[in-house]
Amino acid sequence: GAGVSQSPSNKVTEKGKDVELRCDPISGHTALYWYRQSLGQGLEFLIYFQGNSAPDKSGLPSDRFSAERTGGSVSTLTIQRTQQEDSAVYLCASSRGMVETQYFGPGTRLLVL
Amino acid sequence: AQSVTQPDIHITVSEGASLELRCNYSYGATPYLFWYVQSPGQGLQLLLKYFSGDTLVQGIKGFEAEFKRSQSSFNLRKPSVHWSDAAEYFCAVVGNQGGKLIFGQGTELSVKP
Numbered sequence: 132g133a134g135v136s137q138s139p140s141n142k143v144t145e146k147g148k149d150v151e152l153r154c155d156p157i158s159g160h161t162a163l164y165w166y167r168q169s170l171g172q173g174l175e176f177l178i179y180f181q182g183n184s185a186p187d188k189s190g191l192p193s194d195r196f197s198a199e200r201t202g203g204s205v206s207t208l209t210i211q212r213t214q215q216e217d218s219a220v221y222l223c224a225s226s227r228g229m230v231e232t233q234y235f236g237p238g239t240r241l242l243v244l
Numbered sequence: 245a246q247s248v249t250q251p252d253i254h255i256t257v258s259e260g261a262s263l264e265l266r267c268n269y270s271y272g273a274t275p276y277l278f279w280y281v282q283s284p285g286q287g288l289q290l291l292l293k294y295f296s297g298d299t300l301v302q303g304i305k306g307f308e309a310e311f312k313r314s315q316s317s318f319n320l321r322k323p324s325v326h327w328s329d330a331a332e333y334f335c336a337v338v339g340n341q342g343g344k345l346i347f348g349q350g351t352e353l354s355v356k357p
Contacts, residue, residue, distance in 0.1 A: 174350075
């Protein structure tokens, strides 16, 4: 079956611009996670959705970061007023439920110039 | 707080040699543990997981891992490494909030012919 997909695969933007990253989870997976992978910080949790609600946003690094999920499916991670330190690979994962195996997408590589 | 430590940042082994990648975790209750592999430019692929039961778990690509509660370890092993195993390996534990994964810093594996 289809896995987790993310778009775009690569994004180059200028400092100060807003960007939107999209994640399509595996069909039927109720839990969706966003992670960030950067050279200095490794793999960090950002936010978790169960259905359309986000019970855990503790990993969002600043109020410039937000995410939503609609229809219990697609999720969008938005970064406003991007900074160079936002450059990283943003990974999305989905699972059947909480504390189930998470399946990862290929990631979006974001470069802020 | 939960944490995962992978003491070896980089390991080089000869093709055909055995491999052991170390992982130590800090977690109060029974942990749910994972090993993921990431090839260059790719997302994370699940190798194996431990939830409960038999402490020796088998995974894909000939990998296995052993959960040792007394040592707070979940080391990954393979009896004979292939050149295609060159990648970065991440150990992770499920956090106690919402199922988010807490990752180690990763171990990069190089395989020499």
